[in-house]
Amino acid sequence: GENVEQHPSTLSVQEGDSAVIKCTYSDSASNYFPWYKQELGKGPQLIIDIRSNVGEKKDQRIAVTLNKTAKHFSLHITETQPEDSAVYFCAASMGGNEKLTFGTGTRLTIIP
C-alpha cells in the first residue's frame, strides 16, 4: 500500500518568514495530494490540494509543489502569521473514491 513520509516533525519559524514542509510518497499511482491543517482542539481541515497533472498551485500565502518523478510534494507558507501555528498533514491517494494515506504531521510554531 501507499506510504507517506513527512518532514520535519516540528518547525519553528519567526513571524513573517517562510515555512516549508516536505512529503514523499511511495505509490506512483497516487495522483491527488491534499494538505490538511489541524488547529488546537479541532479536527483537520483541507487548506490546499494538488493533482498530478499540475506542478504547482497557489492560494494567497500558501502554495504546494509536486514533483512526480521524485515522488515528493511540498507545502510553502510565506509571510507567516501567528494563526498559521497548527499541525499540518500531507496525504496522498489515487483520487476518486480512494482512501487517503496521511503523513505523520508537522507541528508548526510561529514565533512572534
Added chain:
Amino acid sequence: DVKVTQSSRYLVKRTGEKVFLECVQDMDHENMFWYRQDPGLGLRLIYFSYDVKMKEKGDIPEGYSVSREKKERFSLILESASTNQTSMYLCASSSWDSSSYNEQFFGPGTRLTVL
C-alpha cells in the same frame, strides 16, 4: 456549513469495557471514515464506509468494529477496550464521486483514555 459531530470530546473507560464512539454528519455524505491520531504516527485509518450497511477495513482494524445503520451515522466499537487503544479518534465524511477528488470533513475528535 458541513458539520461532523462526535458524541464525546473526552471519554475515560476501563480495560475490558465495550466502548461506542458515535459520529453524525449533516451533509448527506455517502462516505464516512474513522481514524486514530497518535503523536508521531499521524492519522491512521481504522475503518471506512461507502454506504449504509457497508464497511471496509482500513490500515489498523484489529480490535475495532463499526456499524452504519443510517447514512448520517457511523459508529466505532471497541469490543473490549485495552490500554493501547488510548488515543484521539477522528471521524470524517466525504461525498461519493468517483470522477472527482473529495474533501474529507472532520469532526473535532474524541480523546479516549483506557485505564
